[in-house]
Amino acid sequence: MARITMREAISQALWEEMERDPKVFIMGEEVGLWGGTYAVTKGFYDHFGADRVRDTPIAEAAIIGGAIGAALTGLRPVAELMTINFAFSAFDHIVNQAAKMHMMFGGQMVLPLVIRAVGGGGRQLGATHSQTPDAIFAHFPGLKVVAPGTPADAKGLLKAAIRSQDPILFIEHATLYQTRGEVPEGDYIVPIGKSTVARPGKDVTIVTYSKMLEISLKAAETLAKEGIEAEIVDLRSLRPLDMDPVIESFKKTNRAVVVEEGWKSFGVGSEIAARIYEEAFDYVDAPVKRVAQTEVPLPYNHILEQMMLPKVEDVISAVKEVL
Amino acid sequence: MEKSDYLNLYHQMVVIRRLEERAAELYQQGKIGGFLHLYIGQEAVSTGLISARRAEDRVITAYRDHGVAINCGLSAKEIVAELLGKATGCSQGMGGSMHMADVKKNYWGGHAIVGAHLPIAAGLALGDLYQNQKAVTLCMFGDGATNIGYFHEALNLSKVWNLPILWVCENNQYGMGTSVERASAVSEIRQKADGFGMKNYQVDGMDVLKVREVAEKLFKEIRAGSGPQFLEVDTYRFRGHSMGDPERYRSTDEVHRWQENDPIGIFHKKLVEMKVAGDAELNHQADLAEQEIAEAVAFAEASPEPSVDVVFSNVYVEN
Numbered sequence: 145m146a147r148i149t150m151r152e153a154i155s156q157a158l159w160e161e162m163e164r165d166p167k168v169f170i171m172g173e174e175v176g177l178w179g180g181t182y183a184v185t186k187g188f189y190d191h192f193g194a195d196r197v198r199d200t201p202i203a204e205a206a207i208i209g210g211a212i213g214a215a216l217t218g219l220r221p222v223a224e225l226m227t228i229n230f231a232f233s234a235f236d237h238i239v240n241q242a243a244k245m246h247m248m249f250g251g252q253m254v255l256p257l258v259i260r261a262v263g264g265g266g267r268q269l270g271a272t273h274s275q276t277p278d279a280i281f282a283h284f285p286g287l288k289v290v291a292p293g294t295p296a297d298a299k300g301l302l303k304a305a306i307r308s309q310d311p312i313l314f315i316e317h318a319t320l321y322q323t324r325g326e327v328p329e330g331d332y333i334v335p336i337g338k339s340t341v342a343r344p345g346k347d348v349t350i351v352t353y354s355k356m357l358e359i360s361l362k363a364a365e366t367l368a369k370e371g372i373e374a375e376i377v378d379l380r381s382l383r384p385l386d387m388d389p390v391i392e393s394f395k396k397t398n399r400a401v402v403v404e405e406g407w408k409s410f411g412v413g414s415e416i417a418a419r420i421y422e423e424a425f426d427y428v429d430a431p432v433k434r435v436a437q438t439e440v441p442l443p444y445n446h447i448l449e450q451m452m453l454p455k456v457e458d459v460i461s462a463v464k465e466v467l
Numbered sequence: 468m469e470k471s472d473y474l475n476l477y478h479q480m481v482v483i484r485r486l487e488e489r490a491a492e493l494y495q496q497g498k499i500g501g502f503l504h505l506y507i508g509q510e511a512v513s514t515g516l517i518s519a520r521r522a523e524d525r526v527i528t529a530y531r532d533h534g535v536a537i538n539c540g541l542s543a544k545e546i547v548a549e550l551l552g553k554a555t556g557c558s559q560g561m562g563g564s565m566h567m568a569d570v571k572k573n574y575w576g577g578h579a580i581v582g583a584h585l586p587i588a589a590g591l592a593l594g595d596l597y598q599n600q601k602a603v604t605l606c607m608f609g610d611g612a613t614n615i616g617y618f619h620e621a622l623n624l625s626k627v628w629n630l631p632i633l634w635v636c637e638n639n640q641y642g643m644g645t646s647v648e649r650a651s652a653v654s655e656i657r658q659k660a661d662g663f664g665m666k667n668y669q670v671d672g673m674d675v676l677k678v679r680e681v682a683e684k685l686f687k688e689i690r691a692g693s694g695p696q697f698l699e700v701d702t703y704r705f706r707g708h709s710m711g712d713p714e715r716y717r718s719t720d721e722v723h724r725w726q727e728n729d730p731i732g733i734f735h736k737k738l739v740e741m742k743v744a745g746d747a748e749l750n751h752q753a754d755l756a757e758q759e760i761a762e763a764v765a766f767a768e769a770s771p772e773p774s775v776d777v778v779f780s781n782v783y784v785e786n
Contacts (some may be wrong), residue, residue: 201627210624213591213593219594241580247782249558249568
């Protein structure tokens, strides 16, 4: 197995799927000549050509709406939004068109569509470009929302998404692109809608995903030095949400902390906590704690921005509160 | 055109008229729920346009979609059944009036968010271009849709990528209750296509043969690779925007003036003048349409309600 970056893993998945299936193509802002704003599609334009690596105008509704239409004709578009913050300009097409069409027309319309969007804060881009609005999209039945936290999952989940018959929002995290990990070569598929135990433990359950997996793993290392063994469940998909590994872990530890980068109110942590109370109330030994972003638009100033985002220390103190 | 072609067009227009009249009654009886937008007055538009398409050409429209469905070859039975929310409806009772489709007949709906189907139409055309299919996508929308951002994004993209698409604005003079003059910076809608360097035309939408003639020309050119073109069709809806429209925004005089231009009446007169058919023969077509709709209503009323399983099984393809 090669040790590669998240960026390389995503790029590899796209490349292999495009080689495998001529119906797969990419469309988005700067995906072609430029090579992708985050260099994910570097080299694709020269290899696959302008028809399959399509540079679009800066027009997000046209990108997503166009990808929906192409998917309806049997193609498998991978539409790239330069950042998930621009998804709001295509909100209707994502949640009100793509998510509705299969059901609303009685099953006759099929949309094998992947929307790639990068999100996350911490890069001094100011409030409009630094959001983690994953929970908003996960609210809508009809859409699937996937957000990998490791290079291997990024590759396996993206390949699964491209082969799926359903519309899928694939959320990447900008500060994970350089993260390295072991990634299986060739056809490696991770099923969508399956949570996984990323670190075994017995004292407390940490439920997390995407960038916050990295933060949670670091917190667990520190806690281990103090004799606290945290079990970490990586959700990987927000919809469908696989609670089985979470509940199984919680029944063992009886304590949980949910760590997400988005805002706390109405967020992923709220959902997970509610489900733990609904499904495993008899096992609760302490209130479920939520670690999340401070509820303000993110400031530009580096020190202040970092202060607002969830940190390793926040996870550690939350764990200590529930023990 | 053969005589049967003329009679077929006439028949379709009368079927739409009878369908919509019965739909209004069924709505008033409480048998149809939600919103109901009638196509009465605009029958010549989609009848003329779609008579010029080939089977491989895709059709997509907004929420005033029952007539378009008839023209695309859906049966009155499955249309009325959809209005009644029945399992036998074209969208299995899941979509209702505004969401009718039959992809096997290349009818891609029936879309209820103003302008949102225009980018999707561009994508349908992209699908054909990408797969080297010699097909044209016909995208219909109202005058109101030309003021929303989706319209501009979609037209621009279609021109940049030279997509095989015919954009048709059905200018029925009002976006709900707001007249074109009060909502659009230019009252001649076709001028907007100039902003995208797109060839554009205007036609009288009350004359089915004129609509058909220009549509045939445009389909042919687009199929040959001209790229997208734009057609503005002037028309008028004789009824309100939807059921329950107080119609305070227009005078009865104005409505009456347009009703004198009834597209079915015009076509009837023309067919008699051209000696294609006599009054009796045309009235017979109208009787057939009446019967067809009566049968459709009976069929829909006797049809079963959809099973609750359909709700859950169609949220995703892969559960």
